[in-house]
Amino acid sequence: MRRTPLFSGIIYLILGILFVYIAIQSLQQNGEWGFMTNLLIIIATFDIGAGLKMISFHFKLKNLENKK
Incomplete structure (x- = not known):
């Protein structure tokens, strides 16, 4: 099965949001910015950045396909 950049981008965004949520929970439990947080x-920053880049790449590909 072939995955599109849009699907991969959405997965990366979901993972990034999940990591932010876990970091917030860790911060609330420990009360300080530790190594894990x-x-x-x-x-999360890398995942969200990669997700946005993949989604924009998907729309650029669609735009190029429509011009042909």
């Missing part, structure tokens, strides 16, 4: 935020 920072690591989760960094991973």
Whole structure:
């Protein structure tokens, strides 16, 4: 089964939101910005960035296909 950039982008966005949620929960439990909280935020940043990039790539591909 072939995955489109849109599907992959949505999965990355969902994972990024999940990592942000887990980081917030960790921060509320510990009350401080520990190593795990920072690591989760960094991973979430990369996932959200990759998701947005994949979604924009999907729309650029669709735009190129429509011009042909």
